[in-house]
């Protein structure tokens with residue numbers, strides 16, 4: 001489902017009446033089926049943006065359109081937004097509360113109108129999609145699981161509702177490399193299947209390898225957006241150097257310092273490898 005954001009601003013009101021402008025006049029369009037990464041320093045407004053997109057906060061000014069409908073307009077059915085948009089916040093594992101994994105994942109389907117069997121089938125599908133053996137996990141207490149397992153259960157709870165748009169706030173922070181790869185592969189797959197995905201991450205490699213487009217926030221402003229590779233190349237050219245660069249880009253910078261300049265388009269490890277191969281086979285400067 002497509003999303004359109006127009007002149008979106010949001011201010012938090014502090015206890016003594018001062019305002020914190022968390023988002024300033026942000027505008028962008030996200031196509032149906034896109035996989036969009038959101039990057040920026042801590043405090044730049046990423047989580048606030050996701051909360052607005054999920055309809056959990058109303059903008060101070062500006063509009064958000066989901067599938068052409070303004071979600072904060074009078075008369076808009078917010079319950080349909082909860083169906084459409086699934087959101088996985090930072091450390092979702094802390095939100096598990098039911099006595100069994102199955103009940104926890106089924107919770108979001110309470111008012112879905114699905115029959116009991118349909119709910120069970122959905123819960124099974126969501127847990128299996130997240131890599132669990134349903135028969136083994138269904139009756140376990142969520143509290144008895146590891147941190148990574150809890151997070152997968154929490155994500156299954158959001159998936160079970162089959163949202164058309166999925167928002168992830170730093171989903172891979174704190175996962176080991178194996179868990180990270182697994183998670184990213186799975187998100188890639190559901191995106192391929194048609195789900196629109198927005199993912200906040202501080203992990204430049206994950207953003208470079210998996211997302212199609214990027215939004216870059218700086219102190220509440222959208223300072224760049226576009227196809228992922230193009231944005232990474234532009235960020236490298238900005239003055240503030242290290243911010244928003246992949247390790248492959250940093251390695252290319254180091255190589256350029258010892259007089260081995262590679263293509264400016266090197267963003268991922270695969271790019272780096274093919275640029276080096278080209279250099280060795282004489283396709284470079286010779």
Ligand SMILES: Nc1ncnc2c1ncn2[C@@H]1O[C@H](COP(=O)(O)OP(=O)(O)OP(=O)(O)O)[C@@H](O)[C@H]1O
Pocket residue numbers: 012013014020021022040041042043044045046047048049
């Ligand atoms: N509940 C709140 N009340 C007041 N100010 C807030 C609140 N939540 C966030 N802020 C402020 O709004 C700004 C944006 O915060 P936000 O949480 O959206 O940033 P973020 O980009 O998600 O950061 P991080 O990478 O650390 O998660 C920050 O300056 C923050 O201090």
Ligand SMILES: [Mg+2]
Pocket residue numbers: 046047048169
């Ligand atoms: Mg945040």
